[in-house]
Amino acid sequence: MRKTSTATAFLAGSLLLSACGSSATESSTSTTDATAAAPQTVTIYSGRNEALVGPLLSQVESATGTKIDVRYGDSSALAAQLLEEGDRSPADVFFSQDAGALGALAKAGRLSTLDSSTTGAVLKGYADANGSWVATSARARVVAYDPASAPEAETFTSIDAILDPKYKGKIGFAPTNASFHSFVTALRVTKGEAGAKDWLTKFKANSPQAYEKNGAVLAAVDSGEVSLGLINHYYWHELVAEKGADAVNAKIRFLNADDPGALINVAGVGVLKSSDTQDAAAKVVAYLTSKPSQQYFADETAEYPVVAGVTTDKHDLPDLASLTSAGIDLGQLDSLEATLGMLDEVGLT
Amino acid sequence: MLALIPLVYLVIRASEAGGGQIMAILLRERTFALIGRSLAFAMTVTAASVVTGVGLAVLVARTDLPGRRLLAALAPLPLAVPSYVAAFAWISWLPGVSGFRGAVLVLTLCCYPFVYLPVLAVLRQSDGGAEEVARTLGRGPWSALRAVTLPRVIPAASAGGLLVALYALSDFGAVSILRYDVFTRVIHTSYSASFDRTPAAVLGLLLVLITVCFAAGERLARRREVASVAAGSARPPARLPLGRNRIAAVLATYSVLTLALVVPGASLLFWFVTGLSGGLEWDRLLPALGATTWFAGLGAVAATLAAIPVGVLAARHRGRLATGVEQAIWAAHALPGLVVGLAIVFLGIRMLPGIYQRTPLLVLAYVVLFLPAAVASVRASVALSSPRIEEVARSLGARPGAVLRRVTLPLAAPGIGAGAALVLLTAMKELPATLLLRPTGSDTLATRLWSHTGVGAYAAAAPYAILLVVLAVLPTFALMRLTGAWGEAAEQEARS
Known part of the structure; x- marks a missing residue:
C-alpha cells in the first residue's frame, strides 16, 4: 500500500511540474485595485x-x-x-x-x-x-400534447384537465426534475395542502409514466408513446431547433395564468x-x-x-405579463422539503 | 489509502446526521424496495455478462471460429460506449426496450468486456500441456477444456463479474433513461431535489456495505485457485474444432457484437444525418480528443502502476493485511461517480489546494475510481503462475525486486495489459467526476457529448460518441498486442 501511494504521489508531483500551467483558476487581484488596467x-x-x-x-x-x-x-x-x-x-x-x-x-x-x-x-x-x-x-410550465391522440388539449385551461381517466397511462412526467417539484409547490400554494394532496393522489391513480427529464417526456409525446406531457415550454423550442418545425409532431398548450400548471420557473x-x-x-x-x-x-x-x-x-x-407566477418564493427550501415530503407520501417519487 | 478517500468523506458527511435521522433515512419503505430491485438487477446483469464474456473469450481464444482475430479486437470496444449513450440509442430506436429487461440487455452489452478481457488474458496465458495430459487420460478435447482450463478461468471471471455487479449497482444514467427505478436514484435525488448531502452520504455508506458483502462473496467463489508450475514454459494449447456448431457460434458472436456496437453506432449515424445541429466542429473536437487521450492515458498508467503492488500482494499473501487492502479498494467501487467526485472535491481543496481542478487531481480521481478494475486483472494473472517459480528464482540468488521484475511481472503481462485497457476504456467515458475535477475550460469527448445531449442536440453530439469508440480501438489493439493477450506472438512462435 505504501508503494501505491508513493508511486501515485510521484506521478502527481511530476505532472504538477510538467503538465498544466495554462488553466489558472485563481484570480489573485484584490478588490481594492479593481480599477487597475489588468483585466x-x-x-x-x-x-x-x-x-x-x-x-x-x-x-x-x-x-x-x-x-x-x-x-x-x-x-x-x-x-x-x-x-x-x-x-x-x-x-x-x-x-x-x-x-x-x-x-x-x-x-x-x-x-x-x-x-x-x-x-x-x-x-x-x-x-x-x-x-x-x-x-x-x-420559463413557463406547459402541457405538451400529441395532436393525433389528444387534440382536445388545444383548449385546456387548467391542469385539472389531465386528471380525466381517459388519459390513464398516457401522461408523461419527470418526477425527479426540479421543475416538477416547483409545480407541486405551486399546487400547494394555490390549492392548499389538502387540495394538493388530493390532486396528486388522483394524478397517481391515472398511472402517469415517469421519465428521466423534461426532454425525454417531450420525446415520448412527440413519438405518440404518451398523449400528454408536463414540461417547460422551451424544450419544445429546442426540439424544433434540432428536428425542424415540420418534423415535430408534438404541440404545447399554455394554461390559464392563475393555474399552477402555468407556473413560471x-x-x-x-x-x-x-x-x-x-x-x-x-x-x-x-x-x-x-x-x-x-x-x-x-x-x-x-x-x-x-x-x-x-x-x-x-x-x-404569450406575453410574460399575461402569465403570472403563483406568487411563491421558488428559492425557499423549507417549502421544497414539504413538497418532497408530500410526493413521498403519495408515492410519486 | 487513496481508495479510502470516498469512505472518509461519507463518514464525515453522514456523521452530521443524528442517529434518529439516519434511521429515518434508512427505514423508509421505499429505500428497502429499491435496494431489492438494485440487487436483483445487478445480479441478473452479472450473470448475463459472465456467460457472454466467458463464452466470447473461449470462442475467440480456443476455437477455430472464423474471423476470431477481428472479433478478439472488437469485443472489448463496447466498454468505450458510455452506457447512457447506449441506453439512449436503444430507447430512441425501440421505445419498448425499457424497464427491467431493457436495462439488463443494455447494461450487459456495455459490461461484458469487464469479464471478457481478464478471462481472455488468462486463456492466453494457460498452458496446453495440462490439457494434453487430460487427453492422454482419455478425455475428449472439449471435456479436457472443461476439466482443466475452465477452473483456471474462475478467478478472472469472478473478479470481472464483481466489476460488472458494482458497475450495475452504481450506474444511474443508463437505468434512468431506460426508466428502471433503482437505488442510486435516491442518492441523486437527494442532491438534486433537496441539495442535502447528508442523506446521500448515509445511503452511500449502505452501498459500501453491500459492496463489501459482494466482494466477500467473490473471494469465496474463487477459493479454489489453480496455479500452474509450468507457466514459465507454456506453449499455446491446441484450438478446438467447432465442427457442426460452427454456424451457431458465428451467429452468436456476431449478434452480440451487432447488438453492442452496431445498434448504438447506427443510432448515432442516424442522429448525425437527420439532426439539424449536425456538423463537425473541428476546433472543439480535436482539443477534446487530445484531452481525453491525455487524462485517460495518465489515469490508466497511474492506476496500473498502483495496481501492481496491490495485485501481487493480494495474489501472493493470504494474511489479514492483504485481505484488508483488497477489501478497502473494492469498498467504494459501487458508489456513483458523483459521490466519489464530491469526496475528492472535499478533500482535494483542503489537502491539495495546489492541484485542485488541475490534471493531477483528476488523474488521482481516475485512480480511485478504477483501481479495482486494474487490481482484479493483475491479481488474477499473478495467481495463475505458481509461487514455486519465484521460489526457484530466489533460491538461485535473485533479490525479491529482481524476482518481481524478471519473473512475476513478465508472466502476468497479459493480465496487466488487460487491466490497463479496462481502466483506459472506462476512464475515457467517465463523466460525473470529470465534470467536477477537470481543469476549468478544458473538455473531454465525454463532457462535450454530455453538453450537446443536454440541449437535445443529438446530431452535434454524435461525432463525439463515434470518436470515443474510434479512439478506443487503437490503444486496445496496441495493449493486447504488446502484452500478448491477443496471443498472436505465441501462435506465431508455435507455428515456426
Whole structure:
C-alpha cells in the first residue's frame, strides 16, 4: 500500500511540474485595485448549458472587459460542489438552471448580497427577497400534447384537465426534475395542502409514466408513446431547433395564468461570498440582467426576459405579463422539503 | 489509502446526521424496495455478462471460429460506449426496450468486456500441456477444456463479474433513461431535489456495505485457485474444432457484437444525418480528443502502476493485511461517480489546494475510481503462475525486486495489459467526476457529448460518441498486442 501511494504521489508531483500551467483558476487581484488596467478573471460555475449561454458569456466578456472562465456542469452537482468547496472555492459567480440550487447556497450563507440596482432592474418577484440572487430568464410550465391522440388539449385551461381517466397511462412526467417539484409547490400554494394532496393522489391513480427529464417526456409525446406531457415550454423550442418545425409532431398548450400548471420557473445567478473579485463579479451579474442579455434570452433560447420592455418576434410566445407566477418564493427550501415530503407520501417519487 | 478517500468523506458527511435521522433515512419503505430491485438487477446483469464474456473469450481464444482475430479486437470496444449513450440509442430506436429487461440487455452489452478481457488474458496465458495430459487420460478435447482450463478461468471471471455487479449497482444514467427505478436514484435525488448531502452520504455508506458483502462473496467463489508450475514454459494449447456448431457460434458472436456496437453506432449515424445541429466542429473536437487521450492515458498508467503492488500482494499473501487492502479498494467501487467526485472535491481543496481542478487531481480521481478494475486483472494473472517459480528464482540468488521484475511481472503481462485497457476504456467515458475535477475550460469527448445531449442536440453530439469508440480501438489493439493477450506472438512462435 505504501508503494501505491508513493508511486501515485510521484506521478502527481511530476505532472504538477510538467503538465498544466495554462488553466489558472485563481484570480489573485484584490478588490481594492479593481480599477487597475489588468483585466480581472471571473470564474463562473454554470449549470446552464454551454450551447445556451456560451455565446452570451463571450458577449459579457467583451462588454465588461472582464476575462471569464466558465466551468459547465449540472446545476445540482455544481451546487453540491460549491458547498463542499466552502470558503476556498475558486468560483466567483454561480449561474444556475433553477432557483432551488441558488436557494440552497443562499441558505448555507454562501452568496453575497447583490446591489439593489441589480435586483431592482428585474420585474417584481424575480429576485430573491434577501437579494442573494437574481433571475436571469423565465420559463413557463406547459402541457405538451400529441395532436393525433389528444387534440382536445388545444383548449385546456387548467391542469385539472389531465386528471380525466381517459388519459390513464398516457401522461408523461419527470418526477425527479426540479421543475416538477416547483409545480407541486405551486399546487400547494394555490390549492392548499389538502387540495394538493388530493390532486396528486388522483394524478397517481391515472398511472402517469415517469421519465428521466423534461426532454425525454417531450420525446415520448412527440413519438405518440404518451398523449400528454408536463414540461417547460422551451424544450419544445429546442426540439424544433434540432428536428425542424415540420418534423415535430408534438404541440404545447399554455394554461390559464392563475393555474399552477402555468407556473413560471426561473434560471438565475448569484455571487459567491468567498469570491475575491466581488466588484467584477457584480458587474457580470448586472450585465446578465441588462437589456442586451435579456434580448439574447428572448431571441436565442426562447425564454422569457425578466426585465420590462424586451420583446422578440423570433418566437411565438404569450406575453410574460399575461402569465403570472403563483406568487411563491421558488428559492425557499423549507417549502421544497414539504413538497418532497408530500410526493413521498403519495408515492410519486 | 487513496481508495479510502470516498469512505472518509461519507463518514464525515453522514456523521452530521443524528442517529434518529439516519434511521429515518434508512427505514423508509421505499429505500428497502429499491435496494431489492438494485440487487436483483445487478445480479441478473452479472450473470448475463459472465456467460457472454466467458463464452466470447473461449470462442475467440480456443476455437477455430472464423474471423476470431477481428472479433478478439472488437469485443472489448463496447466498454468505450458510455452506457447512457447506449441506453439512449436503444430507447430512441425501440421505445419498448425499457424497464427491467431493457436495462439488463443494455447494461450487459456495455459490461461484458469487464469479464471478457481478464478471462481472455488468462486463456492466453494457460498452458496446453495440462490439457494434453487430460487427453492422454482419455478425455475428449472439449471435456479436457472443461476439466482443466475452465477452473483456471474462475478467478478472472469472478473478479470481472464483481466489476460488472458494482458497475450495475452504481450506474444511474443508463437505468434512468431506460426508466428502471433503482437505488442510486435516491442518492441523486437527494442532491438534486433537496441539495442535502447528508442523506446521500448515509445511503452511500449502505452501498459500501453491500459492496463489501459482494466482494466477500467473490473471494469465496474463487477459493479454489489453480496455479500452474509450468507457466514459465507454456506453449499455446491446441484450438478446438467447432465442427457442426460452427454456424451457431458465428451467429452468436456476431449478434452480440451487432447488438453492442452496431445498434448504438447506427443510432448515432442516424442522429448525425437527420439532426439539424449536425456538423463537425473541428476546433472543439480535436482539443477534446487530445484531452481525453491525455487524462485517460495518465489515469490508466497511474492506476496500473498502483495496481501492481496491490495485485501481487493480494495474489501472493493470504494474511489479514492483504485481505484488508483488497477489501478497502473494492469498498467504494459501487458508489456513483458523483459521490466519489464530491469526496475528492472535499478533500482535494483542503489537502491539495495546489492541484485542485488541475490534471493531477483528476488523474488521482481516475485512480480511485478504477483501481479495482486494474487490481482484479493483475491479481488474477499473478495467481495463475505458481509461487514455486519465484521460489526457484530466489533460491538461485535473485533479490525479491529482481524476482518481481524478471519473473512475476513478465508472466502476468497479459493480465496487466488487460487491466490497463479496462481502466483506459472506462476512464475515457467517465463523466460525473470529470465534470467536477477537470481543469476549468478544458473538455473531454465525454463532457462535450454530455453538453450537446443536454440541449437535445443529438446530431452535434454524435461525432463525439463515434470518436470515443474510434479512439478506443487503437490503444486496445496496441495493449493486447504488446502484452500478448491477443496471443498472436505465441501462435506465431508455435507455428515456426
